[in-house]
Amino acid sequence: MNKIFIIIKREYLTRVTKKSFLLLTLLTPLLFAGIMFLPGYLATRENKEEHKVAVLDRSTLFLGELEDSKSTKFHFIPEEEFENVKNSIGSNEFYALLDIPQSIVSTNRVVVYSNKQINLDVKNHIDWQLEHKLENQKRAELVSRLGVPDLEDQLESTKTRITVDTLKLTEDGAGKKGSTEIAMGIGYAAGFLIYIFVFMYGGMVMRGVSEEKQNRIVEVIISSAKPVQLMLGKIIGLAAVGLTQFLIWVILMAGIFIGAKSMFVSDEALQQMAESQSVMVQSNPMASEMMSNFEPNEFEKIIAEIEGINFPQIIGMFLIFFILGYLLYSSLMAAIAAAVDTEEDMNQFMLPVTIPLIAAIIILANVIKNPEGQLAFWASHIPFTSPIIMMVRIPFGVPWYELVISVAILAASTFGAIWVAAKIYRTGILMYGKKPSWKEIGKWLTYKS
Amino acid sequence: MSFFEVQNVSKSYAAHRALTDVSLNIEQGQVFGLLGPNGAGKTTLIRIINQITAPDSGKVFFDGRPLRANDIYQIGYLPEERGLYKKMKVGEQALYLAQLKGLSRRDALKKLKYWFEKFEIQAWWDKKLQELSKGMQQKVQFICTVLHDPKLLIFDEPFSGFDPINANLLKQEILNLRENGATIIFSTHNMSSVEEICDHIALINKSKKILDGNIFDVKAQYKTETFDVVYKGDFRNMDKVLGTDFKILNHTEREHFNEVTIKHLNGTSNNDLLMKIAPLAEIVSFSERIPSMNEVFIRVVEENNQ
Known part of the structure; x- marks a missing residue:
């Protein structure tokens, strides 16, 4: 009916031609995208910042062994400098000070000094590096003590990682990739x-x-x-x-x-x-x-x-x-x-x-x-x-x-x-x-x- | 058959009777005053004419045949309570209403140009309605009502919100519309404007029509046979001279002349009165008291309510 059409047209045009409609329509997805992608983007940005970590290795197990990551650089210091570095942490070049005690093999504990809470990236990297190196050393020791040939390779082959692929069954019986979270x-x-x-x-x-x-x-x-x-x-x-x-x-x-x-x-x-x-x-x-x-x-x-x-x-x-x-x-x-x-x-x-x-x-x-x-x-x-x-x-x-x-x-x-x-x-x-x-x-x- | 006829129309809402057996005959080219106190049923009648509601019983004829849905294109209605979209531009709004009345965009633009020029309001075209004063908004509404050249126009309190100059302008436009052949139903409580522009009136009270007729006939019908006489001279024993056929309602003596208000009794004529006065005093003026529509309205409604 012609009259309904005239009314529809008015209702539609008076709203769509408003500036606020255009603004809201364009800004909402940007906001949405921002909420979705901003955390990821910020995370990648932060990684580019370098954090120098001073290391005093009393156990001497890790000297020169700790690998740097993009965001975390290790710097070994001698014991004499320890107090000095510790007292001026934050104001000197170091972001944190890692103190590895002699007893680390038995206690599995280290101390990190910093003037503010260290970020997760640095902590995880220190964590991972120490665990990784200790594990390797323990394993190497075990392998050489037991003297079993190819033991290292065999141990490696026991490492397992499971990936759950969720497939939805469709009418024709074919599996379709799906994800519960998505x-x-x-x-x-x-x-x-x-x-x-x-x-x-x-x-x-x-x-x-x-x-x-x-x-x-x-x-x-x-x-x-x-x-x-x-x-x-x-x-x-x-x-x-x-x-x-x-x-x-x-x-x-x-x-x-x-x-x-x-x-x-x-x-x-x-x-x-x-x-x-x-x-x-x-x-x-x-x-x-x-x-x-x-x-x-x-x-x-x-x-x-x-x-x-x-x-x-x-x-x-x-x-x-x-x-x-x-x-x-x-x-x-x-x-x-x-x-x-x-x-x-x-x-x-x-x-x-x-x-x-x-x-x-x-x-x-x-x-x-x-x-x-x-x-x-x-x-x-x-x-x-x-x-x-x-x-x-x-x-x-x-x-x-x-x-x-x-x-x-x-x-x-x-x-x-x-x-x-x-x-x-x-x-x-x-x-x-x-x-x-x-x-x-x-x-x-x-x-x- | 009249141009527009309402025949024995009744309408009720739940327990409330809005119209009882109302009939009207409106001739082409008339300005027809539809009068009545608040809540009498005028709005309901106007809504029936506009086909907004249907009567419970009775019929409505337009141009000699029963009223049809398409006839709304021939009717222009300016409601008493009226408004437009505040945030819409004046021009767009007028175009919208014109298109709803069946005009094409082109015709509407052409006619709007004419009216906007006539009222000298071209500068308002791109203004939002809320930027206009109330009187200005009323002007726009008036244009929207008459734009599609309707054969029948219904104005409900058209002058409310207008200053005297603009009210006069509007009155002239309404009379012009009549000159050009439109028939007009005019509803108002302003009785002086009824006397100025109406040819015929109908009065509705409590859902019923209680008075209907040519405005002069109606007023004549409610004449009180009262005369005002201004004269020179001494006329102290007037009541004796006039006798029992006349009654003096009021007698005022002034410096240069005297005034007397006399009521005829027993069907005496004007000449009888003049002949009694003339030998004794010099008559300066002699006029019959014609009731105003205002007086007629009040008297008729009050009598009806008793």
Whole structure:
């Protein structure tokens, strides 16, 4: 209908052409990307800082043996200098002072002095170096004492590392690479996004209807268009705004993902990986087989797993659940905004509508841990929670018939809600004065147009 | 058949009766005053004419045939409680409302240009509505109401919020619209403006029509047969001269002339009165008291409420 289209156009254009819309739409993914990538980025930055660690080796087991890392450089000092270095730590060139006692072999204990808490990188490096060297020395001693031929190699071959590859079985029986953590992440993000979208855009519908009623714009428009057209035009127009925003986000996210992939994975990391791999392979031929099975870079692993996700399905279902969930809630919100005059009354009537939404978010935490449970099943079929909860379940895999049933129930409820809302809206939008009771609103449903 | 007819329309909301068996005949080119106290049912009737609500019973005819959905393109309605989008630009807003009334964007632009020039408000086009004063907003709303050249116009308290100069401008525009063939339903509580521009009135009270007619007939109907006479001369024994056919309501003596207010009794004519006074005093002026619409309104409604 032409008139609905004119109304949709106005609702859409007045919002999309606002500067705040553009700003929010562009900044949100950047913020999101920042939260995702900033810690990793900072971690790589920090490693470039060098920390000099003075070492007093009373045991003489490690002299010249400790290897430097990118961020940690060892510097051995004679015992005479110990007090001197210790007293001026922080103000001299040293970041920390490592005191290795004579009894280290039996006590397995060392002391590190510093004027502030040393960072984890340095601590881990010291830890690892000492353990590694001691272990090697102990083993070498044992090997030479026992005199068994090839013992060292045999011991090496007992080292085991297990990688759990999670494969989801598809209909045709083929395994598909999956990751519980990634599924959780995506499920959580999708469910939460629906929640935010419904709240945000439902709220916009509500405020829009309320503005039209309180400013009496509706009195002017109502002689040109039918109330139902006005209501549906607003709801559809705002849905289009939401979808536009979502589309821009999907494009931006894909761009950021591709950008991040090339930035973090390709050049430096890959090169480094290749180097370390070849070194290890040279020193230990048996490790080569192991290496080929296990992915050395967490980040690349995540990227590979993200690429393994069925995005078209998730995005498709997201759109369906977003649109239906939004229509369900926003039509009820529009009806309430039309029925009442004041902000306070609106908040009071809005409570029963927002409770299921908030309940869904509470249930979400449980469902994400147990996506196959009873609660997950019911919450993903009951129309008021299903848009959020089903989205949480989808990345874990949901049988197609459950999806169909859930969507069908939601669609039917949405149509019912729109029908009821249209009746309430039609009467309420032109009623001023006293606050209606639930009973009166019920009566409006039976009014003839 | 009249241009616009309302036939035996009734409407009730739950326990409340808004209209009871109301009929109106509005002729083409008339300015028809729809009067009545608050809550009498005027707004409901206007909403029925605009097809915002449907009557429980009764019929509405437009241009000789039953009112149809498409007729809203022929009707312009300026509601009493009216508003526009505060944050939308004036021009965009006017275009939007015009398109909802079925005008194409091009036609709307052309007509808006005409009206904006006529009211000398071209500079407002790109302003947000909230930057305008209330009177300015009303002007924009008036333009939006008449833009699509409706055959029937409904103005509900059109002058509220206007200063006297702009109210006069608006009055002239309303009369121009009538000159150009539009039929106008005019609802107001301002009875002096009713006398200025209405040809015909109907008065609704407590959901029922209690008065309907040409404005002169209505006023004549509520004449009190009272005359004000200003005369020169001494006329102390006037009551004796006038006898029982007349009653003196008020008698004031001034320096140069005297005033007397006389009521006819027993169906005597104006000439009877003049003939009684003329031999005794010099008559300066003689005028019949015609009730104002304000007086008619109050009297009719109060009588009806008793």
